[in-house]
Amino acid sequence: xxxxxxxxxxxxxxxxxxxxxxxxxxxxxxxxxxxxxxxxxxxxxxxxxxxxxxxxxxxxxxxxx
Amino acid sequence: xxxxxxxxxxxxxxxxxxxxxxxxxxxxxxxxxxxxxxxxxxxxxxxxxxxxxxxxxxxxxxxxxxxxxxxxxxxxxxxxxxxxxxxxxxxxxxxxxxxxxxxxxxxxxxxxxxxxxxxxxxxxxxxxxxxxxxxxxxxxxxxxxxxxxxxxxxxxxxxxxxxxxxxxxxxxxxxxxxxxxxxxxxxxxxxxxxxxxxxxxx
Numbered sequence: 001x002x003x004x005x006x007x008x009x010x011x012x013x014x015x016x017x018x019x020x021x022x023x024x025x026x027x028x029x030x031x032x033x034x035x036x037x038x039x040x041x042x043x044x045x046x047x048x049x050x051x052x053x054x055x056x057x058x059x060x061x062x063x064x065x
Numbered sequence: 066x067x068x069x070x071x072x073x074x075x076x077x078x079x080x081x082x083x084x085x086x087x088x089x090x091x092x093x094x095x096x097x098x099x100x101x102x103x104x105x106x107x108x109x110x111x112x113x114x115x116x117x118x119x120x121x122x123x124x125x126x127x128x129x130x131x132x133x134x135x136x137x138x139x140x141x142x143x144x145x146x147x148x149x150x151x152x153x154x155x156x157x158x159x160x161x162x163x164x165x166x167x168x169x170x171x172x173x174x175x176x177x178x179x180x181x182x183x184x185x186x187x188x189x190x191x192x193x194x195x196x197x198x199x200x201x202x203x204x205x206x207x208x209x210x211x212x213x214x215x216x217x218x219x220x221x222x223x224x225x226x227x228x229x230x231x232x233x234x235x236x237x238x239x240x241x242x243x244x245x246x247x248x249x250x251x252x253x254x255x256x257x258x259x260x261x262x263x264x265x266x267x
Contacts, residue, residue: 025183026085032185032266041184 002061006034008052023047085183088190088259105178112167113245119160189262196258201250 009019009030016034020027023044032038040048040060049056089096091105103110179190211217 021084024085026087026186028266029183029185037266038185044184 001039002036002063003033004059005030005048008054008059009034022051085186086178086181088182088186091178092256092259105174106171108167108171108174109248112164112171113248115167116164116245119164122160123157185266189259189266192262193255193258196261197251197255200254200258201247204250204254205247 005019009016014022016027016030020030023030024047025044029038029040033040045056045060049059052059086101087096090098090101179187182190208217
């Protein structure tokens with residue numbers, strides 16, 4: 001699943017560790033999501049959306065459409 | 066931008082203290098932590114030691130792996146072979162089941178450790194555990210069937226006369242405690258599965 005996590009993170013000058021700390025996950029998870037090797041669970045996707053104050057659909061794109 | 070970064074990080078300071086458990090803390094490497102390892106695997110270490118002690122107390126054959134002989138180790142044998150076969154059956158059952166109870170406590174500490182991981186690590190660890198269980202079951206089943214068919218005997222013919230020192234040909238005839246062998250296989254397959262799955266998400 002494509003996502004804009006890297007762009008949103010870079011816009012705020014956060015490192016992957018900073019973002020991981022804020023979401024309560026490991027840096028490896030953030031890296032795996034950004035490189036599209038892992039799709040986050042629904043609670044985590046909602047956490048991301050709440051953190052960046054954007055709707056989920058704007059951050060994560062369903063590539064199966 | 067800097068103010069925004071500082072403010073949001075302060076706002077989320079509470080989440081920064083609840084860092085998830087990382088599997089790498091239990092795997093030898095730069096992130097390894099002995100205390101984390103003991104917290105998770107302390108009961109397994111105790112179970113292995115208890116299994117060894119119960120073997121020495123209740124199983125009359127000396128472990129061939131170490132070539133222990135009573136005349137060479139009179140103190141050890143005096144302490145650990147106090148004619149335990151004469152002990153009441155309840156005591157013998159308790160001694161045999163202590164390693165099993167410790168194993169259950171180990172499973173509980175592993176489950177707690179996994180519950181404290183973040184979702185990606187939890188997925189990797191659970192898949193690695195499944196790989197370990199299936200791999201161990203297959204290895205033990207194949208080994209047992211080859212042994213029953215006499216294949217191991219044919220391939221690893223015992224040296225004649227028996228050698229004083231350990232030789233790889235005795236591999237098929239090792240009298241290793243089954244419990245310890247199972248734990249070792251589980252760990253080997255777990256590390257293998259973990260490294261394969263870790264690469265998938267890197």
